[in-house]
Amino acid sequence: MGYALGMDGFREVVGALAGQYRLWAPVLKVGEGRFTDTDVVRYDFVTSADEIEWHTRSDYAFKEILTPLSQTLFYFTDGQTTVPPADTRDVLVFLRACDLCALRRLDQVYQQSGPRSDWFYDRIRDHVRFALIGCPESQEDCFCVSMGSNVAPAGSYDLSVDFVAGTDGEPQVLMDVPAADLAALVAPRATAERDVEPAHVTENETKVTVPAEVPNSIYKSDIWAEYNARCIECGRCNFVCPTCTCYTMQDVFYTDNGKVGERRRVAASCMVDGYTNVAGGGQYRRTAGDRMRFKVLHKVYDFRRRFGYDMCVGCGRCTTVCPEYINFAAAVNKLADACAAEAAAATATKEGAGANA
Amino acid sequence: MPSEKSVLVPGVAPAVSPEVPRMTPGPAAVQTDNPYVPWPARILEIVSHTAREHTFRLEFAGDVRPGQFFEVSIPKYGEAPISVSGIEPGRSVDLTIRNVGRVTGELFEGYGVGDQVLLRGPYGNGFDTSMFMDGEVVVMAGGTGVSPVRGVIDAISHSADAKDKHVIVGFRSPADMLFRDDLARWADALDLILTVDGAPEGYEGNVGLVTKFIPDLPLRDPATAKAVVVGPPPMMRFSIMGLLKLGLAEENIWLSQERKMCCGMGKCGHCRIGQHYVCLDGPVFNYVESKDMLD
Ligand SMILES: Cc1cc2nc3c(=O)[nH]c(=O)nc-3n(C[C@H](O)[C@H](O)[C@H](O)COP(=O)(O)OP(=O)(O)OC[C@H]3O[C@@H](n4cnc5c(N)ncnc54)[C@H](O)[C@@H]3O)c2cc1C
Ligand code: SF4
Ligand code: SF4
Ligand code: FES
Numbered sequence: 113m114g115y116a117l118g119m120d121g122f123r124e125v126v127g128a129l130a131g132q133y134r135l136w137a138p139v140l141k142v143g144e145g146r147f148t149d150t151d152v153v154r155y156d157f158v159t160s161a162d163e164i165e166w167h168t169r170s171d172y173a174f175k176e177i178l179t180p181l182s183q184t185l186f187y188f189t190d191g192q193t194t195v196p197p198a199d200t201r202d203v204l205v206f207l208r209a210c211d212l213c214a215l216r217r218l219d220q221v222y223q224q225s226g227p228r229s230d231w232f233y234d235r236i237r238d239h240v241r242f243a244l245i246g247c248p249e250s251q252e253d254c255f256c257v258s259m260g261s262n263v264a265p266a267g268s269y270d271l272s273v274d275f276v277a278g279t280d281g282e283p284q285v286l287m288d289v290p291a292a293d294l295a296a297l298v299a300p301r302a303t304a305e306r307d308v309e310p311a312h313v314t315e316n317e318t319k320v321t322v323p324a325e326v327p328n329s330i331y332k333s334d335i336w337a338e339y340n341a342r343c344i345e346c347g348r349c350n351f352v353c354p355t356c357t358c359y360t361m362q363d364v365f366y367t368d369n370g371k372v373g374e375r376r377r378v379a380a381s382c383m384v385d386g387y388t389n390v391a392g393g394g395q396y397r398r399t400a401g402d403r404m405r406f407k408v409l410h411k412v413y414d415f416r417r418r419f420g421y422d423m424c425v426g427c428g429r430c431t432t433v434c435p436e437y438i439n440f441a442a443a444v445n446k447l448a449d450a451c452a453a454e455a456a457a458a459t460a461t462k463e464g465a466g467a468n469a
Numbered sequence: 470m471p472s473e474k475s476v477l478v479p480g481v482a483p484a485v486s487p488e489v490p491r492m493t494p495g496p497a498a499v500q501t502d503n504p505y506v507p508w509p510a511r512i513l514e515i516v517s518h519t520a521r522e523h524t525f526r527l528e529f530a531g532d533v534r535p536g537q538f539f540e541v542s543i544p545k546y547g548e549a550p551i552s553v554s555g556i557e558p559g560r561s562v563d564l565t566i567r568n569v570g571r572v573t574g575e576l577f578e579g580y581g582v583g584d585q586v587l588l589r590g591p592y593g594n595g596f597d598t599s600m601f602m603d604g605e606v607v608v609m610a611g612g613t614g615v616s617p618v619r620g621v622i623d624a625i626s627h628s629a630d631a632k633d634k635h636v637i638v639g640f641r642s643p644a645d646m647l648f649r650d651d652l653a654r655w656a657d658a659l660d661l662i663l664t665v666d667g668a669p670e671g672y673e674g675n676v677g678l679v680t681k682f683i684p685d686l687p688l689r690d691p692a693t694a695k696a697v698v699v700g701p702p703p704m705m706r707f708s709i710m711g712l713l714k715l716g717l718a719e720e721n722i723w724l725s726q727e728r729k730m731c732c733g734m735g736k737c738g739h740c741r742i743g744q745h746y747v748c749l750d751g752p753v754f755n756y757v758e759s760k761d762m763l764d
Contacts, residue, residue: 226735
């Protein structure tokens with residue numbers, strides 16, 4: 113069911129939601145950006161509509177609610193392991209179409225990869241619902257249309273929010289509310305009932321082509337070399353990505369006698385040193401170029417080979433955050449070009465061989 | 470609902486199931502409600518091969534096969550993936566461990582018979598030993614690489630045509646040899662070639678890399694012979710080159726890959742190579758698949 117609301121009614125709706133849910137939403141943090149006097153949009157808990165950044169795509173992903181940067185798995189005390197309780201009060205997450213597509217990727221890895229669903233992920237996931245923020249226009253670095261993630265998957269959200277100008281010129285909010293329990297909360301505050309289709313973009317300035325096939329020769333291609341000079345292996349591109357899921361186990365102990373400690377898992381980045389280190393000094397993918405190759409191929413090829421669809425949702429966050437101005441979309445396009453060139457060369461060789469025969 | 474069970478005591482080891490999974494690769498049955506919580510396992514015995522390499526026999530009653538691995542925890546130090554080097558069904562597993570760092574160091578220094586370490590697993594596909602019982606087989610193992618194939622070698626040493634089973638085992642030096650008792654048994658049962666990379670003056674055994682012995686393998690039909698190769702990456706690379714040159718078919722060669730692994734369950738991502746998770750699809754791979762797994 114869809115509704116139109118005035119701003120006051122909408123504020124009341126968010127207030128009422130805050131009474132039932134912890135609201136996890138993008139928030140503009142003034143002056144907290146990477147550079148002096150810059151702002152950043154990060155996720156945080158809010159209790160009112162006015163705290164939420166509705167118009168700019170967040171710089172950081174929503175995923176920390178499901179996969180915290182650091183998560184205690186259990187404590188060690190005197191030979192006992194104790195799993196700490198989680199905050200399992202219900203959460204409502206405000207996010208965009210690409211993010212809901214990213215959620216499918218998180219679920220894929222945490223719930224469907226391997227023999228069983230992830231215990232720690234599930235115990236939070238089961239308490240999280242989703243509210244779609246419509247996208248009337250494309251934002252910085254986005255290429256969601258190329259990745260097919262510009263539209264929220266069917267059934268992926270419980271309510272949507274779009275801001276439009278009403279016929280009287282006053283700002284209006286349109287909400288699509290498929291969840292009956294939430295519709296009951298919205299309906300009394302609405303000015304009208306009507307069909308609502310959340311806004312989505314149909315074209316981005318940035319476009320990418322993903323390679324259908326990647327020949328093994330691409331591993332040795334010189335397209336990766338430029339990153340050796342440019343990438344500083346800081347891993348920010350992974351930490352902001354809504355589809356990155358990797359973590360590293362870490363044990364710590366706090367008392368001098370070593371009696372009390374904990375095991376954590378912390379977010380990991382395949383761009384950062386140590387990701388592949390094994391005992392005896394073994395390490396795979398030593399250079400930034402190798403790591404970039406691994407990351408790009410995983411996002412637009414290897415994940416697809418395993419799970420049937422591409423991992424990257426084209427949100428553009430990795431490009432926006434990179435301190436070295438490395439453009440992820442450009443990297444994907446260079447890969448696609450190189451693959452096409454390899455394929456053309458292979459065909460030419462074959463035809464040449466055929467002509468000689 | 471997992472969230473209701475916020476506090477758990479350590480998980481319990483699984484009971485023995487009558488059916489050992491054989492053909493399907495992938496981890497065996499689920500043990501605990503929360504697979505990240507390891508269970509305490511008592512150290513039943515410790516065999517010291519060298520100062521740096523010990524075999525720890527640990528209580529374990531569940532299903533497991535050679536080539537699979539466990540995550541061994543030393544609380545507050547961390548976890549380490551370790552291959553199963555021996556199995557006594559329903560009672561114990563052997564883990565042969567080299568002391569190289571934080572977890573393994575603490576295990577060597579602080580733990581003795583009767584103490585408990587924490588375990589979770591087994592993980593990975595492991596070897597299907599039944600595949601190697603018939604026909605000509607070559608097993609090549611280097612150093613701690615013997616651990617994952619020890620069960621395979623044991624199995625083929627009891628096969629009907631054990632004379633057609635050739636095992637090349639290499640260590641750095643005579644002092645680095647592991648599984649001496651097993652080596653003696655295997656030497657009696659099958660064609661064992663034991664070699665060391667280097668040895669002090671007067672050493673009477675074979676000296677040379679494992680690859681040196683490939684050309685002289687007395688295979689009647691290399692095209693149908695099967696091979697298993699496990700060891701450090703360069704050793705595996707050159708051994709496979711040698712076996713292919715001898716005429717073995719790519720699809721008849723298996724190897725075991727090692728990668729950093731934090732979970733063993735297809736979640737943490739560290740073990741990925743291309744589309745593969747080494748912890749799920751491996752660590753044992755057929756060469757046809759593994760030759761296209763590029764890092
Ligand atoms: C499937 C599999 C099977 C294995 N089987 C066996 C076996 O049967 N026997 C055996 O002895 N070993 C085996 N290993 C190797 C074993 O897991 C490692 O030796 C063990 O994890 C070392 O743990 P540690 O804490 O003692 O060493 P660590 O203290 O972790 O360190 C050892 C070295 O690893 C590197 N390192 C580790 N983590 C980091 C990091 N975060 N940053 C930088 N450097 C790092 C360092 O260079 C260090 O020198 C196996 C590994 C795998 C994946
Ligand atoms: S690509 Fe950019 S953000 Fe990613 S690791 Fe390299 S420098 Fe950091
Ligand atoms: S790889 Fe970059 S563009 Fe793709 S989903 Fe991750 S952050 Fe967004
Ligand atoms: S070890 Fe974590 S995914 Fe394989």
